[in-house]
Amino acid sequence: MSQKKIFLAFTVVTMVTLLLHSGGHWSRTMQDLHAICPALSSNRPAGLKMKHTNVAFLKTHKTASTTMQNLLFRFAERNNLTVALPGRACSHQFCYPRLFSAHFVHPHTLPPNIISSHMRFRKAELHRLMPNDTIYITILREPAAMFESLFSYYNQHCESFKAANGSLESFLEQPWHYYRPQDKRSMYARNTVTFDLGGDKDHASTDAAYAQFLVDEVERVFSLVMIAEHFDESLVLLRHLLSWDLDDIAYVKLNMRTASSKHQLTPGLSAKIRTWNWLDARLYDHFNSSLWHRLSVLGPACVAREVRLLRVAQERLLQSCFGGRSPLFRPAAQIEYKELRPWQPSAKVEIVGYDLPTNLSRGFSSSAYEPCLKLIMPEVQYTKVLLRSQSIRYRQSHQP
Known part of the structure; x- marks a missing residue:
């Protein structure tokens, strides 16, 4: 069981x-x-410590991290915080796949409280950039499901995947026939999480000591490793770690694929994926177990109550923005407002998004309009909007 x-x-x-x-x-x-469960309530009782606002989120690939990033962006805006964003030369990521450097950060977004855009983690540079009391978090996903998503998403961008003619089965049958570690986008084709964490994705699979070193280092640096399959339970731990309110962790899912863009995995394929991505599998198995240990310490009844309260908060949010119903996914081409069209990686995969809430076309005030719009805004567009607003604030504060 x-x-x-x-x-x-x-x-x-x-x-x-x-x-x-x-x-x-x-x-x-x-x-x-x-x-x-006295520590738990729908909001923070009077007298509890203030919300923690200095957070570094390592945004890993294809792990529900875009949904998490959106949550952090919205929290930052509501609380007038500064989010470190990439400079123009880096686009919407911190010059990934290069190791992170503080020089990649746009000067108008300094000094930051929060950082959450894609990067290849480099601890010393983050520690130099972020406040001393910054809490570090990241998120993992079951390796087989994550790799299937990576293969689908990047099949026209990763040379190793293109060499296999878009066939996941062919690639996994003899991965070393297609995989070239030196290729520009090879990080998508093996141990992607390990690479994102700054590790060696191609380390020899016989070196168990290296895998343990990675686990120990992540344990030491990150206060919370979330698990995508247990997103709500992870948010329960996050909320208490940061002393946030339930409304601070309410979300809708972003950057989702259509069912036709997904590949059904057999047990045999899943096993091959885990063998090929052995370091990612080692990390996931350890931190999935760690998550459930932490939840058991908090208590099953307490966690169940917190998850229920979170879903009540989300229903309240959906009521205000969408009339109480979950927003409907739409293909990008059918979304009228272009600022809400998600990036499409290729013609072989379809990423769906949301159209403007019906309520917002009925004379909503800007104070009601903006939060609902940001809730469903894709990563690339939201990054641009946030950079624009923070640049305006920066210039105003630096006027002679």
């Missing part, structure tokens, strides 16, 4: 026990639940 199933079973038993103890009254159960 998986860790999550055990965790959920424990949650059910706990809730049933509470119901029986309270005589079956749900309102009493929630009071009892709060009593055994």
Whole structure:
């Protein structure tokens, strides 16, 4: 039985026990639940420490990291914080795949509170750029699912994938026939998370000590490693780590592919992917287990309550922006407002986005319009909008 199933079973038993103890009254159960979980509430009780606002998020590839970045961008704007953004020579990423340098940061976005655009992690440079009390977080995804997404997304950009004529099966049958470590975009074709973390994606698979070194280094630097498959549970831990409110972690999913752009993985293919991406698999297995250990310490009943409260907060957000219904995915070509059209990597894969909420065409004030628009804005456009607004603020503050 998986860790999550055990965790959920424990949650059910706990809730049933509470119901029986309270005589079956749900309102009493929630009071009892709060009593055994005093650190948790829908918002921060008076007297608790202030929200932590200095955050470095390592945005890994194809791991729901765009959704997380959007959450951080919106938090920064609501709290008048500065987000480190790439200089114009780097586009919307920090000159990836080069190792990160503080010189890649646009001067109008200094000194920063938050950084969350794609980079290849270099600890010393981040420590030089960010405040001393910065909390470092990142996110991982199950390696087989992540690699399938990478192969689909970059099949026309990564030379190793193009050499296999877009066939995932062919590539995995004999990866060394197609893979060239020296190719410009080879980081998408093997151990991509390891590469993003600044590690050696091509390290010998017989060196278990190197894998352990990577795990230990990530443990030492990052206060939280989120897991994409358990995004809401990860946000529960993030909220308490940063002392944020529930509204601060409400989100909608971004940068999603259509079902026709996805490749169904067999158990055999998944096993081959994990073998090929052995370092990423080692990292994922360790930090997935670590996540569930931390959740078990917090308590199944507490986590279940927090996830429920998060979803209530998201429903409230959807009500205000979309009339209570989840926004409908649309192909980019059908999205009328071009600022909401997601980037399309190739004709072989379709990334869907959202159109303007219906409510916003009915005379909403700008104060109501902007938050809803930003909630569904793709990464590239949001980065440009944020850079523009921060540049204006920078110039105003530096006027003679």
